[in-house]
Amino acid sequence: MIIKAVNGKFPSIPQDCFVAENATIVGDVVLGTECSVWFNAVIRGDVHFIKIGNKVNIQDGAIIHCTYQKHPTVIGNNVSIGHNAIVHGCTLHDNVLIGMGAIIMDNCIINSNSIIAAGAVVTQNTIVESGSIYAGVPAKKVKDIDQSDFAGEIGRISNNYVMYASWFRE
Template sequence: MTPELILPHDGVLPVFSARPVWCGRGSTVIGAAAIGAQAWLGDDSVIRADGEAVTVGERFWLGHRSTLHIATDSHPTLVGDRVTVGRNAVVHACTVGSDVVIEDDVIVLDGATVEDGVLIEAGATVFPRSHLAAGFAYAGSPAKPQRPITAAEIAERAERVREATGDTPSPVAGDEIDVDPSVYVASTARLRGRIALGAGSSVLFSCDLHAEVGPILVGADTNIQDNTVIRARAEGVVIGRDTTIAHNVRMADCRIGARSLIGIGCVLAPGTVVADDVLLAGGSTTDPGQLLESGHLWGGRPARILGPLDADKRAMMTRIVAGYCEHGRVYRQMETGEN
């Protein structure tokens, strides 16, 4: 059994030490990924090694709609043996030891180190460059140690996560969306309803965009990254140009301005308005109708102003947009054969 979609990056294809024991529909593995024996890859799971390596040990379990990714030219992702990742989780540009359980909706961010024998409880966020010592259960945002944990409990929680995964409903087929030739929509993404994608924009692997009532309008050169779910159940969703919507974001009926970045795993409540030039930190949430004013770094649950959007952050956001424009061009060419 192999993933539904396997793509190279810079001419490098993923390497599997043995065929995975399961690959769900929409599962995707890209680039310089090395996957150990007895891997289990859930529906819409994504492993993307397109700029650094992803190395995964034996008996790895990646739950439905979860994402492993790297930070281009700075951080690989290294995962040990017997690691279990639940549903809708993100393991990003970090190091994870062996015998670790990462439960549903967890986010592990860039430069973090998780030692052996750790439990990260559902909904936690491991902040960048954090160090999670062995033998503890962690929870919260930021993730903090709650209590010591034994190897037996780690094994029990791993089994519980795996049993809870179960089968997911068969997805409704996406609609044919008329897009500009410069737009990239991954073959594993699903788009339904009135959706307009600006020139140079991209919708990455296993994203799910559904314009149920209102439209979804995406600006030029904006990127919507793996496993993001967008719903337009009322007035619709508008996302400005040159904006990044990172992995596993969930939003409904929002307005996002230009040149903004919505971080990994954020959840935006209906009616949220994000002004131009905003950075919302990974793992953050908003309240219904909340306004995020321009020129600030926001973060927290719910989001609050953490500081100014300085020149370094603006430059980083610009680099991400440019990088994803290039990713979109390359992936479009690989999937369609077009130049």
């Protein structure tokens, strides 16, 4: 794994996090507890800060970055960022699923209990409504989420990734 300082700022990674050996985390990055950063994922806090909550999984090939002196990236708790997704200079609130290959652009806000579908492109300055699914290019709201089903599902995914990470520590 590559974990290195940039401009005197070193990533903060709790002991209970899993970081794959070929993941990269640099600069002003703070991870919460029980996070996992999977193979070939990159978290690059070189031009602004990146703050990541608890039980966040950043899956294989995902890229987390920010916008120079304008937009940090802030990620809440129980967030799943799918394989090869790009999250750039935006805010993801708690209990959010970002689908595989989705792109979240600068200054977007993804409110809690929401899903961004695989392959969706959430264009700059978009505010995603809480409790909704956005899909397409550009991403638009396609439906509301049944919150009773969703709450259990997001918790299950977050807990599964904590379990998967434990397999690599054995």
